[in-house]
Amino acid sequence: METIITVRDCWMSFGSTHVLERVNLDVAQGEFVCVVGPSGCGKSTLLNIVGGFLRETKGTVAVEGAPVTGPDPGRIFVFQENGVFPWLTVEQNIGFGLLSRPAAERDERVKHYTAMVGLTGFERSYPRELSGGMRQRVEIARALAADARVLYMDEPFGALDFLTRLKMRADLIRIWQAEKKTIVFVTHDIEEAVQLADRVLVMTKRPATIAEEVRVDLPRPRDLDSPGYLAARDRIFSIMGMDAHGGGAV
Amino acid sequence: MNQRIYHIILPLITGALFLAAWHIAVKCSGSDIFPTPLEVLRGLGELARQGLLLKYIVASLFRVSWGFGLAVLIGVPLGLVLGWFRPAFAALNPFIQILRPISPIAWIPVAILWFGVKDTAPVFLIFLASVFPITVSAMAAVQNMQQVYLRAAQNFGLSGFPLFRRVIFPAALPQVITGIRIALGVAWLVVVAAEMIAVNSGLGYLIIDARNAGKRYDLVVAGMVMIGLIGLILDWLVRSLEKFDEVRWGYGQR
């Protein structure tokens, strides 16, 4: 498959703090890649560089054949702290990236993606009236409606409760399979990464680099008790220097 | 029912206690200069019968409406621009911070020299009093805006005026409205000072005129009471703006 994200020898420092060191990364078209690593290691920084919100100190970052110079409407970021606009209704949010399109097409797409994320009936609601999980769905729908080819997701389910998180993962996989988008997903939750990804990139502590990548060739929906799932999970735990069963905080 | 007790009956009880204490205090002090609540009410009645009460309320509201309206018209865009463009902020902020603490009373001589004693001078003073809180709050609203909204907007390719109109302005609006509410309080507060200039109508004028009129302190207090009551209504009106869906998210749970 065609590689659409290429990161070569990427370094990043904020003043004298070195965050990233010698990061290399390739993501193929339509691939679902998760990046895991210890808290504060710099995985969000990496995603922000790829997304165009930060400039690398050294190295090359290219997406879809061109160096990244800034954010791009074709590649939408889904934020951990939720970037849904609270002054707009659900449908206005989902249609936010579509204002240049004809009204009929806009309504059509908004309707379609509202249904896809399961928010039909909430079109006129304001974000403050929704639960955290629903707000994240609005943000995902907004990115999909705008026809983004790539989704950058920065711990999007981090603030949700356990059951909602499980449900959101299943929905995200369903949407990804239907839409064939490329997804780069940053999380500190190893279980989440193994449940979602085609490939998991494991980062080291700061200054961070990619320690190893773990391919997860399991059919979806994944059985969380299958030997393949448990093997992949334990492999990542051990890369991060932790015992799978006494792991504790990551 | 509980709500009603809290928001209607409790203030009424406080008010009644205050009036009683006022009445007793005046009676005990034996002062025949400071009026009792009843005398103030009679003073208000006298003003109402002469048609002066309505005239004065209209005059004060007219000056506050224009002074404050102009302050909003200039202060909000100015504040938003200052909050957004760093060079504009660097160039103008010190100047604004110098002008801001100067009391409108200090501007009275300047207002008379520039505008004479027509309605323009008090309008100017009220404008001055309210334009700075509005500008500063709009400025802070943009500067304190959640970065995630800005990033999301940039991600969708917004920049320049569309970015301003579709994201920065609505994101700043709740705090802008809070600033407007505070500024309206200030604008109404300075109406007395603004009408110390020789205009010949208004609630502030009523107070100053009553001092000229010899022992008419009932009218002085009547003017104070009217200013207070109208201030309450104005605050309630601006507060109702905070209930609109576009800004309600900015005020937390109420």
Add this chain to the structure above:
Amino acid sequence: MKLIRTLVTVLTVWLLAITLLHGGLNLRWFDRAAAGVGQGKTFGVGFLPVTCHLTCPVTHYINQNMEKTDLFQPMRFSAFPELKEMFLGRPTEMPATFILAPMAIALREQGVKIKIVHLGHRDGSAVVVHKDSGIFQTQDLRGKTVAIPGRYANQRLILFRELKKVGMTFDDIKVVEMPPPDMPAALQSRSVDAITSGEPFMGQTELDGYGRVLWQVKDVWPGFISCVLAVQEDAIRDHRDEIQRLVNGIAASGKWIDQSMTHRMDAAQFVAKNYYNQNPRLLEFVLSKPPDRVTYSRLAPMRADFEEIERLGKEAGVLKGTAHYEDYVDESFAPDPATVQPPVFEVKK
């Protein structure tokens, strides 16, 4: 956005409505009878609601009733600072004003091109103490707080002169500046021990029963001048006729006031109601008890009076003494008091 649309609509409608209401109720935009009077042509003359300025409203009233036009527009102020600022800052709108004599001289010293063209009154000031106080003569003021209308008030100079007679200076008393309308309340609450300004604020304390006159200025400085009519030199040059008519009117209405007690009582009524917004009883009191408490007959400026003010002002440190009678007085307008005839005017009852 709904909020913005609502706000803009409501504000526009509100501004329109309040402007029309204000125009209708206070500016008389829709009053056809008022449209012809006082529009454009006439000039403003500043005054305060004190008896020292009484000839201003009386002249206006008589002229309005006899000629059915406005000779000038009387502009009422509450305190001298605002009046002075308007006079200096907007000379085309208010080219003439009643003003404290030493203040007019001081302005001239500071290079402001104005001239005193006439007097507005004589006498009509007093020093008043609380009736329960132990102050019975000037010496008793030692260590006491005395309120005066301002640095450039002539009341300050006469106080200075009277203190000097008994071997005292301003160092022996405490002087505070206070707008005259606030003085009665200050005396009643005894936050000051004595007050001095133009009437009717001195009479008010007597009428309300807590003030006692220490001395009337007419008894210690007969013909005392508190306030004068000052005019911008530009207006003297460009509008000589109007200024002459104003001065003639003031001289004549002064005579009219002094002509009879009926006139005084009538003046008290229409001035209190239409110009001062005071209780008429107050003006009736100060214009009649005693009848010579304040007088309005000899209003042509006289050199000796002003030289005394100049001398005292310099001695008290209020004036520099750099402007002299011929600098700040223009005698050419004032008619000879002996020839001035009061207008034939009676108030219709």
